[in-house]
Structures are given as structure tokens and as C-alpha cells.
Amino acid sequence: MAEAQFGAAETATRARTRRAILDAAITALSRDPAASLGDIAVEAGVGRTTLHRYFPERSDLIDGLSQHVLEQIAGATDRARLDQGTALAAIERLCHEYFALGDALAMIFNDPQHACRPEWSEQTDADRSMLRLIERGHADGSIDPQVDPAWGQQLLWALLYAGWQYVNDDAVPRYEALNQCLRSLRKSLGS
Structure with missing residues (x-):
């Protein structure tokens, strides 16, 4: 029994160390x-x-x-509860969750060695969820039906990137950059 407890503690310690290295690498x-x-x-x-x-x-x-970043995106997508409320409200929650991943996502987008990897060029479950969400928004009337789902998805990523750059380049508080992202998203996608 002691060996099993030691093994579990060692596994937990290894997982924490690995995560600390990955988080430090992102920073x-x-x-x-x-x-x-x-x-x-x-x-x-x-x-x-x-x-x-x-x-x-x-x-x-x-x-x-x-x-690690793909797992963070999947977790953020789950936390956004995309199946609750209107699609536009769900996209706003998704924007909140993704904005918190700023350093990780900026690292991926700013460095071609990351962005050109096959796992970033293939559609993930999070991508498919976002596209379905925009289609749901067409049906529930919260998203302009003229907004193509792929365009809406690209718009969200572009606004997030602009928000992170706004924080980093212009020393704007994160909450203000997020508010600008959300306002722009509402005006761009809303019916």
C-alpha cells in the first residue's frame, strides 16, 4: 500500500513539475x-x-x-458553457475564457514554429463547437445570419489577438482590452 501511495505522490509531483515547466515556457x-x-x-x-x-x-x-495549449483551449471552451443562453452570450463567455489564455495563444500565433504545426492547422473539437455555436446564433436570432461561421470564428481570434497586443504594446489594463474585444464582438456578430 505504501508503494502505491508513493507512486501516486510521485506521479502527481511529476505532473506538477511538467506543468510548471510548460507554464514557464509559455511565459x-x-x-x-x-x-x-x-x-x-x-x-x-x-x-x-x-x-x-x-x-x-x-x-x-x-x-x-x-x-498543453490545446488542452487549455479545450478546458476554456468547456468552462464557457456554450450550450447555455443565447449563442452571442456564449461567445462572449468564450471570449472571456480565451482572453485569459493570452500569453499561451500569443506565443502560438507569434511564432511560426508553433503556428505551422499540423495540430494547429486541423480543426479541433473547440473549433467545431465554435462553428456550431455561430450556426445556433443564426437560429436563435442573436447572431446576424449574414455572418459566415468561419468568418465569425476568425473574427473572434483576430479580436483576441488585437486585445493581447493592446495590453502588451499600449500598457492598457487587461479588463479594458477585454471590454473592447467584447464590445467589438457584439457589434460585429449581433443581429
Whole structure:
């Protein structure tokens, strides 16, 4: 029994360390896409040896980051409760959730080594949920029926990107940038 408890504790510790490295990598790489593995180890508060135990090569870290961000997007999509309320209200909740992922998503979009990966060019469950949501908005009258679902999806991503840039380039408070995103989204998609 003690071995099982030790094994579970070790697994939980490994998962926390891995997540800390990935989160540190997001922070470091969103600031500097050329950040070294050493920079990322320092940001994570671990030694280079520990980082290499989890991610032996930079390409392994990039693979892990890509999967980690996709999981964050899936979690954010779930938290937005897309099946509740009008479609436009659900898209606003989705915008809130995605805005909180700013550094992670900006890192992906700003660096071609991430954005060109196959998992980012294929449609995910979150993408399909968003497209269905816009179609639902056409039916419930909350989204202009002239807005093509793919256009609405691209619009959301473009507004989020603009919001993150507004925060980073113009030192605007996050809540203000989010409010600007939401206002623009409502005016662009609403019936």
C-alpha cells in the first residue's frame, strides 16, 4: 500500500513539475521566442537537468507546449458553457475564457514554429463547437445570419489577438482590452 501511495505522490509531483515547466515556457517564449532552454529552466525554478528529464530536446518541449495549449483551449471552451443562453452570450463567455489564455495563444500565433504545426492547422473539437455555436446564433436570432461561421470564428481570434497586443504594446489594463474585444464582438456578430 505504501508503494502505491508513493507512486501516486510521485506521479502527481511529476505532473506538477511538467506543468510548471510548460507554464514557464509559455511565459518565457511569449516574451522572447528565442528564449533558451536554460532561460525556461530558470523561469520554472528548476535546473536544466530537470528540464531535460522532461523535455530532452527543444522539439520535445515544443510538442509538449502545443499539446498543453490545446488542452487549455479545450478546458476554456468547456468552462464557457456554450450550450447555455443565447449563442452571442456564449461567445462572449468564450471570449472571456480565451482572453485569459493570452500569453499561451500569443506565443502560438507569434511564432511560426508553433503556428505551422499540423495540430494547429486541423480543426479541433473547440473549433467545431465554435462553428456550431455561430450556426445556433443564426437560429436563435442573436447572431446576424449574414455572418459566415468561419468568418465569425476568425473574427473572434483576430479580436483576441488585437486585445493581447493592446495590453502588451499600449500598457492598457487587461479588463479594458477585454471590454473592447467584447464590445467589438457584439457589434460585429449581433443581429
